[in-house]
Amino acid sequence: MMKKVLKFGGTSVGTIERIQHVAKIIKRDYDAGNKIIVVVSAMAGQTNDLIQLSKSIANDFSKRELDVLLSTGEQITCALLAGALKKININAQSWLNWQIPILTEGDHTNSRIVNMNVSKINNFINEGVAVVPGFQGISKNGEITTIGRGGSDASAVAFAKLFNADSCEIYTDVDGVFSSDPNKIPVAKKIDRISYDEMLELSSLGAKVIQSSAVQTAMMYNIPLQVRSTFTDRKGTTIFDHENIDYSKSVTGVAYSKNDAKITLIGVEDKPGIAANIFEPLNKAQINVDMVIQNISSDQKTTDITFTIKRDDLKMTKDILNNNQKIKYKNITHNDKVAKVSIVGAGMVSTPGVTYKMFKALADDKINILAISTSEIKLSVIIDEENTLNAVKKLHTIFELD
Ligand code: ADP
Ligand code: ASP
Ligand code: MG
Numbered sequence: 096m097m098k099k100v101l102k103f104g105g106t107s108v109g110t111i112e113r114i115q116h117v118a119k120i121i122k123r124d125y126d127a128g129n130k131i132i133v134v135v136s137a138m139a140g141q142t143n144d145l146i147q148l149s150k151s152i153a154n155d156f157s158k159r160e161l162d163v164l165l166s167t168g169e170q171i172t173c174a175l176l177a178g179a180l181k182k183i184n185i186n187a188q189s190w191l192n193w194q195i196p197i198l199t200e201g202d203h204t205n206s207r208i209v210n211m212n213v214s215k216i217n218n219f220i221n222e223g224v225a226v227v228p229g230f231q232g233i234s235k236n237g238e239i240t241t242i243g244r245g246g247s248d249a250s251a252v253a254f255a256k257l258f259n260a261d262s263c264e265i266y267t268d269v270d271g272v273f274s275s276d277p278n279k280i281p282v283a284k285k286i287d288r289i290s291y292d293e294m295l296e297l298s299s300l301g302a303k304v305i306q307s308s309a310v311q312t313a314m315m316y317n318i319p320l321q322v323r324s325t326f327t328d329r330k331g332t333t334i335f336d337h338e339n340i341d342y343s344k345s346v347t348g349v350a351y352s353k354n355d356a357k358i359t360l361i362g363v364e365d366k367p368g369i370a371a372n373i374f375e376p377l378n379k380a381q382i383n384v385d386m387v388i389q390n391i392s393s394d395q396k397t398t399d400i401t402f403t404i405k406r407d408d409l410k411m412t413k414d415i416l417n418n419n420q421k422i423k424y425k426n427i428t429h430n431d432k433v434a435k436v437s438i439v440g441a442g443m444v445s446t447p448g449v450t451y452k453m454f455k456a457l458a459d460d461k462i463n464i465l466a467i468s469t470s471e472i473k474l475s476v477i478i479d480e481e482n483t484l485n486a487v488k489k490l491h492t493i494f495e496l497d
Contacts, residue, residue, distance in 0.1 A: 096128045096129060096130065097129050097130070097260075097261040097262060098129070098130045098132075098220070098258060098259070098260045098261050099124060099129050099130070099131050099132070099260060099261065099262050099263075099264065100132050100133075100134060100251050100254045100255040100258070100260045100262070100263045100264070101120075101121065101124065101131060101132070101133050101134070101264050101266060102133075102134040102135075102136075102229065102247060102248065102250070102251035102263070102264065102265050102266060103117050103133065103134075103135050103136065103176075103266045103325060104136045104247065104248075104265070104266065104267045104268065104325075105136040105137055105138060105139040105140070105141070105142075106139045106267070106268040106325075107136075107266050107267065107268060107325035107326075108135055108136065108138055108139075108172045108175075108176065109138050109139035109140075110138075111175070113325070114172070114175050114176055114179050115179050115182075116325070117176060117179075117266075117325060118176065118179040118180045118182070118183055118185070119183070120266070120325065121133060121180060121185070121224055122180070122183055122185055125185055125224055130220040130221065131220060131224045131225070132216060132220060132224075132225045132227060132254055132258060132260070133176065133224060133225065133226045133227070134227055134228075134229045134247060134250050134251040134254055135169060135172040135173055135176055135226060135227075135228060135229060135247070136168075136169060136172065136229050136230065136247040137165075137168025137169050137171070137172055137230070138168070138171065138172055141168040141171075142165055142168050142230075142244070145164050145165050145167070145168060146161075146165070148164070149161050149164055158202070158203035158204050159203050159238065161203070161204060161241075162203045162204060162231070162238070162239050162240050162241045163239050165204075165230070165231075165241050166192065166228070166230070166231040166239050166241060168230075169228035169229050169230050169231060169247070170189075170191055170228055172228075173189035173190070173191070173226050173227065173228050174189050176189070176226050177189040177224075177226045180224055180226070185223065185224055186222055186223030186224070187223050187224040187225075187226055188219060188223060188224075188225060188226065189226045189227070189228075190215075190216065190225065190226070190227050190228075191228065192228055192231045192232050192233050192239065193233045193237075193239070195211050195212055195215070195216065195227065196211065196212060196232070196233045197211045197227075197231065197232035197233060197250075197253075198210040198211055198232060198233065198234075198235065199231075199232035199233065199234055199240045199242065200234065200235075201240070201242075203238070203240060203241075204240075204241055204243070205242070205243055206232060206234065206240035206241065206242050207242055207249070207308070208232050208242060208249065208250060208253040210257065211232075211253070211254075211257050213257055213258055216258070217258065227250075227254065228250075229246065229247025229248075229250035229251065230242060230246040230247045230250060231246075231250075242308075243306075243308070244306075245303060245306035246306060246308075248265060248305050248306040248308075248309035249306055249308045249309040249312065251263055251265060251309065252309045252312045252313050252318060252320070253312065255313075255318050256312065256316050256318060260318075262319070262321065263313070263318055263319070263320050263321070264320075264321045264323060264331075265305060265309075265320060265321065265322045265323070266323060266324070266325040267304060267322060267323075267324065267325065268324065268325065268326065269304065269324060270285050270323070270324045270327060270329045270331060271285045271286065271287075271322045271323060271324070271329075271330075271331035271332030272285070272286050272289055272294065272297070272302070272304055272305070272322050272332040272334070272348075273285050273286065273304075273348070274286060274347065274348045274349065274491065274496040275302075275348060275349045275350070275487055275491050275496070276302065276304075276350075276351075279484060279487070280349075280484075280487060280488060280491055282491065282492075282496075282497040283491065283496070283497075284496060284497075285329075285331075285332065286332050286347065286348070287330070287332060287333070288332065288333045288334075288335065289332060289333075289334055289347065290334075290335070290336070290337030290441055291310060291313065291314035291334060291335065291336065291337065292314070292337060292441060292472060293337075293347050293348070293439055293440065293441055293472060294310045294334045295307055295310045295311060295314060296350075296437070296439040296470070296472060296473045297347075297348050297350045297439050298310055298350075300350040300351075300352060300435065300437040300439065300473065300475060301350040301351050301352030301354075301435070301437070302348065302350045304322060305320070305322055305334070310334065313334065317336060319333060319334065319335040319336075320333070320334040320335075321333055321334075322334065337441065342440075342441055342442035342445065343442065344440065344442050344494070344495065344496075345440050345442040345443050345445075345446035345449050345494065346438045346439065346440035346442070346443065346449070346490075346494035346496065347439055347440040347441065347442070348438075348439050348440070348496070349436070349437070349438055349439075349487050349490045349491050349494070349496065350436075350437050350439060351434055351435060351436045351437070351483050351486075351487050352434065352435050353406075353433075353434045353435075353480055353483065354405055354406050354407075354435075355385065355403045355404070355405065355406055355433055355434070355435050355477065356403065356404055356405070356406045356408075356409040356429060356430065356431035356433065357401060357402070357403050357429065357430045357431075357433050357465060357466060357477060358401070358402055358403075358404065358409075358412060358413070358416070358427065358428070358429045359399060359400070359401040359427070359428045359429070360373070360399065360400045360401075360416070360422075360424045360426075360427055361399050361424060361425050361426040361427070361428065362392070362397045362398075362399070362424050362425030362426060363397060363398050363399065363400055363422065363423070363424045364396070364397060364398075364422075364423050364424075365391065365392075365395070365396055365397055365398040369398075369422065370387075370389070370400070372419070372421040372422050373400065373416070373419070373422055376415050376419055377404075377412060377415055380411060380415055382404055382405075382408045382411065382412055382415070383404065383405060383408070384402050384403070384404055385402070385403045385404065385435075385468065386401075386402060386403045386466040386467065386468040386475070386477065387400070387401070387402045388400070388401045388402070388466055388467075389401075397425070401465075401466060402466075403433075403435075403466055403477055406431050409429060409431055413427070413429065430465075432479065432480045432481070433465060433477050433478065433479060433480055434477070434478055434479075434480045434482075434483040434486075435475050435476070435477055436475070436476055436478060436483060436486045436487055436490065437473050437474065437475040437476075438453060438473065438474050438490055438494060439472060439473045440472060440473075440494075441472050443471070443472055443473075443474070444471055444472065449474065450469070450474060452493060452494075453474055453476070453490060456489050456490060456493045457476070457478070457486060457489070457490075460482075460485060460486070460489055462478055462479075462482045462485065462486050462489075463478065463479065464476045464477070464478060465477040465478060465479070
């Protein structure tokens with residue numbers, strides 16, 4: 096007998112038939128004698144629809160009210176799934192975030208789960224299946240909060256940690272974690288086992304199959320995760336501590352995202368402290384700067400500084416730069432039609448020439464690199480958005496992942 100957390104994503108509970116199908120998957124595990132907590136997402140598309148509804152009231156809709164609104168998506172699925180389980184004679188009960196309660200800290204729409212009261216659910220799972228909402232909680236002031244898009248994965252890991260579960264299974268609409276998005280790169284291969292570090296890089300760099308903060312918490316508390324399909328019985332992917340993984344390949348996966356924008360300040364005075372003067376107010380405004388490139392100009396007195404930020408922060412960044420009295424520059428340009436393409440692999444550490452191989456492959460396809468960033472196990476480039484899929488396919492092939 097095991098204590099299990101099972102999480103079902105939006106597509107998995109996207110229709111009534113699918114909810115009924117999910118109930119059968121749960122029954123299989125429950126009948127085998129396991130204690131089960133089920134974490135659900137909102138039905139596919141519902142969170143986006145709710146966001147659109149809020150925008151039809153106001154573009155700057157109150158974040159407090161947005162949390163109240165968005166949390167309803169998962170509440171609906173909780174009730175429907177608990178009802179579907181009862182219908183097939185399984186004792187089941189849904190809980191809303193405040194009934195547990197799931198305690199969060201942080202800002203509206205961007206909170207994190209810090210604790211929860213485990214006693215009621217721990218008692219209940221001795222006699223039935225507990226169905227709980229992902230993506231949300233309640234602050235110590237009693238406010239409903241949400242924890243960021245894709246957050247039901249993080250909820251599942253938080254439940255696994257706080258309930259001391261033996262396993263945490265993330266059921267989704269693909270067979271597991273692939274070497275790249277299988278819906279865009281059909282030759283991508285399923286990965287049987289992947290380390291926390293590699294998965295964390297892949298998901299932070301765009302592989303949305305599992306949310307990065309979920310991987311981070313799992314890594315911190317050494318909670319192994321299984322990612323598997325709701326629609327097939329195929330074996331999924333295990334995400335776990337990195338020992339015993341085969342590093343014969345330099346690259347494990349290729350990820351991409353279209354969330355970035357690039358800004359260039361042309362003709363900035365080249366003197367000590369200038370970079371600090373540029374980035375200090377951005378830091379204060381909690382704008383996350385990712386890649387930075389500085390070129391020395393031919394007159395040796397001025398320089399061009401290019402950096403990337405999240406696309407959503409572009410307007411605020413430009414406003415801050417325009418109002419910054421401490422810096423002088425000739426011109427400012429921006430480009431939000433860029434993509435970040437990344438290769439990730441723990442094997443990169445011990446394989447020379449990976450950087451050259453990536454740059455050469457992109458150059459051969461006449462894909463211009465606009466910015467570069469590296470860490471021990473990843474290499475990312477910013478390129479024009481229109482080249483994204485070509486670049487991903489090319490890198491997938493030359494690093495022998497097809
Ligand atoms: P859920 O609703 O179950 O949380 P998501 O839509 O958030 O599911 O994540 C699953 C999707 O992630 C897949 O349908 C796939 O298109 C996408 N994806 C992106 N990169 C990868 C990858 N490397 N491996 C598997 N899926 C990926
Ligand atoms: N429903 C939320 C979203 O779409 C959370 C989730 O599905 O993980 O972002
Ligand atoms: Mg998801």
